[in-house]
Amino acid sequence: MNIFRQELKMHVRPLLFYTLGMLAAFYAFLLLYDSIAADAALVDAVLANFPKEFKAAFGFADVSLSDLGGYLSFLFAYIVLIGAVFGMKTGISVLSEEGRTRTSDFLLSKPLRRGRVASEKLLALCLLLAVQNVLFFALALPGYLSKAGEEPNLKLFVLMSFSVFMVQLFFAGIGLFLSVLPRRLKAVMPVTLAVVFLFYIVELINESVLDKTLSYLTPFSYFKASELLSRAAYDGRYLAADLAVFFLFTALAFWIYEKKDIHA
Amino acid sequence: MNLLKRELKANAKSLLAWCLAMVFLIWAGMVKYDAFRKTGDEVNQMLAQLPSALVRILGIGNGADLTSVAVFYSMFFLFFMLLGAVHAGMLGALILAKEERDKTADFLFSKPIRRNRAVLIKLLAAVLNILVLDLVTCLVSIVFVERYNTAGQSLAYPVFLVVAALFFLQLLFLGAGFLAAAAAKSAKTASSAVSVLILGTYLLSVVIHINGDLEYLGILSPFRYFDVNAVMFDRYLSPGYSALSLLLAATCAAGTVKLFGRRNLRG
Numbered sequence: 226m227n228i229f230r231q232e233l234k235m236h237v238r239p240l241l242f243y244t245l246g247m248l249a250a251f252y253a254f255l256l257l258y259d260s261i262a263a264d265a266a267l268v269d270a271v272l273a274n275f276p277k278e279f280k281a282a283f284g285f286a287d288v289s290l291s292d293l294g295g296y297l298s299f300l301f302a303y304i305v306l307i308g309a310v311f312g313m314k315t316g317i318s319v320l321s322e323e324g325r326t327r328t329s330d331f332l333l334s335k336p337l338r339r340g341r342v343a344s345e346k347l348l349a350l351c352l353l354l355a356v357q358n359v360l361f362f363a364l365a366l367p368g369y370l371s372k373a374g375e376e377p378n379l380k381l382f383v384l385m386s387f388s389v390f391m392v393q394l395f396f397a398g399i400g401l402f403l404s405v406l407p408r409r410l411k412a413v414m415p416v417t418l419a420v421v422f423l424f425y426i427v428e429l430i431n432e433s434v435l436d437k438t439l440s441y442l443t444p445f446s447y448f449k450a451s452e453l454l455s456r457a458a459y460d461g462r463y464l465a466a467d468l469a470v471f472f473l474f475t476a477l478a479f480w481i482y483e484k485k486d487i488h489a
Numbered sequence: 490m491n492l493l494k495r496e497l498k499a500n501a502k503s504l505l506a507w508c509l510a511m512v513f514l515i516w517a518g519m520v521k522y523d524a525f526r527k528t529g530d531e532v533n534q535m536l537a538q539l540p541s542a543l544v545r546i547l548g549i550g551n552g553a554d555l556t557s558v559a560v561f562y563s564m565f566f567l568f569f570m571l572l573g574a575v576h577a578g579m580l581g582a583l584i585l586a587k588e589e590r591d592k593t594a595d596f597l598f599s600k601p602i603r604r605n606r607a608v609l610i611k612l613l614a615a616v617l618n619i620l621v622l623d624l625v626t627c628l629v630s631i632v633f634v635e636r637y638n639t640a641g642q643s644l645a646y647p648v649f650l651v652v653a654a655l656f657f658l659q660l661l662f663l664g665a666g667f668l669a670a671a672a673a674k675s676a677k678t679a680s681s682a683v684s685v686l687i688l689g690t691y692l693l694s695v696v697i698h699i700n701g702d703l704e705y706l707g708i709l710s711p712f713r714y715f716d717v718n719a720v721m722f723d724r725y726l727s728p729g730y731s732a733l734s735l736l737l738a739a740t741c742a743a744g745t746v747k748l749f750g751r752r753n754l755r756g
Contacts, residue, residue: 239681246685246688246689250692253692253696254696254699257696257699257700260699260700260702261699261700300695300699303692303695306688307688307692310684310688325590411583411587411590411591412579412583412587412676412680413677413680414579414680414681414683414684415503415575415579415583415680417684418575418579418684418687419507419510419572419575419576422571422572422575423510423514423572425571426514426568426571426572427517429564429567429568430517430518430521430564430568431521433564434521434522434524434525439521
């Protein structure tokens with residue numbers, strides 16, 4: 226379990242920074258809520274006249290802006306974006322860090338199978354993501370409760386908060402896979418940001434043309450908060466797609482890592 | 490000159506990947522547009538009635554006719570900015586910091602050229618990379634936009650202006666990347682700093698978008714510098730913010746030369 230512990234130690238600082246970033250965004254959105262709430266009643270009145278299909282296409286079928294959950298459901302995507310960057314970055318880092326610091330020979334000459342090494346790293350990765358989500362949830366909850374009024378929609382908040390974890394799994398899997406492809410991955414952040422933003426942009430395009438057919442392409446449309454609001458659960462098909470991507474790419478990454486020719 | 494050639498060659502593969510990503514993005518977006526414009530009229534009518542508070546939260550253009558190719562294309566500016574900022578920022582941070590990371594700093598900086606000159610050549614190589622990416626973006630955009638353009642008037646010039654705005658912003662992020670590399674201890678720290686800058690200024694631009702009262706903070710977020718509607722439809726590229734971008738980029742470059750000039754290089 227030494228590798229597991231070492232990985233945790235190495236990523237604990239980025240974990241705290243990214244969680245702080247997510248919380249900062251969350252509380253900034255909460256503060257802005259007051260400026261929107263004034264218009265909210267008006268907005269709701271106008272929306273009442275819109276056909277249901279149209280509202281469903283835009284993802285606000287049952288959304289009321291005068292309700293905090295409804296307001297946050299539009300903005301949670303940005304918090305998911307920060308989480309996705311952390312998930313991808315950590316996913317890319319864990320299996321490729323030794324290549325960059327030229328410590329592969331040190332690690333891999335230990336009396337452990339490569340599969341074991343990779344497993345401990347994967348376990349650390351999952352724990353890091355889980356801890357981040359729990360931290361975010363615990364520290365954001367007081368803010369949510371303080372503004373949510375008399376009957377806070379707790380279930381929605383739980384679903385929204387942990388949707389970050391689900392999206393992170395997608396990117397962690399892709400990250401693990403991409404990181405073992407080149408002989409030595411030189412830099413983590415360029416690949417991370419480019420891939421995450423590409424998926425994010427695909428989601429923005431989907432949203433603006435009201436098209437759902439391509440929504441399976443990007444994890445940002447798997448657990449959209451506005452959907453969670455009307456459904457009050459994760460959509461099984463998207464959940465399956467999300468986990469399938471995670472398991473498939475993680476398995477591929479393990480397979481390549483076990484056979485890979487490592488240059489010390 | 491050897492250094493310039495070497496840098497261009499070293500970045501050629503990644504530049505090609507970036508160009509392909511850009512072409513894919515424009516192609517995919519335009520294919521979606523083609524499907525959308527045939528059914529979009531009803532959507533348009535409803536969009537026009539949306540209250541502005543909701544429009545601000547959804548992040549869609551206000552009262553915009555999305556079936557017009559010019560309006561649709563103007564959405565791309567945000568995508569270009571996001572990808573362009575990552576490309577330029579990371580390029581700037583790593584082109585300088587990679588020598589120490591790859592332990593080739595002693596090799597390069599013991600050559601009989603001044604350190605400042607090496608930095609400036611790397612800067613030139615990075616600017617050329619950005620120019621190529623923007624040129625590809627511009628040409629591919631014009632081809633696709635003109636294909637769907639039914640307005641009669643050519644949109645080539647407004648598209649060129651949009652990409653020009655992108656170029657100024659990329660220079661700004663490139664400068665920030667260089668400065669981060671000169672100031673930070675390692676390539677890793679430099680690229681992390683640039684990531685924070687990109688994500689932070691992007692989220693700031695979102696916050697300003699939601700609450701118009703915070704407009705004065707716009708100067709802190711390059712994502713707010715150019716109003717794509719003004720660029721696209723009034724053909725107005727704000728000279729003030731263009732100058733500010735260039736000025737900030739130049740300041741960063743000067744800071745880099747100064748800091749890197751007295752840096753204790755780890756071999």
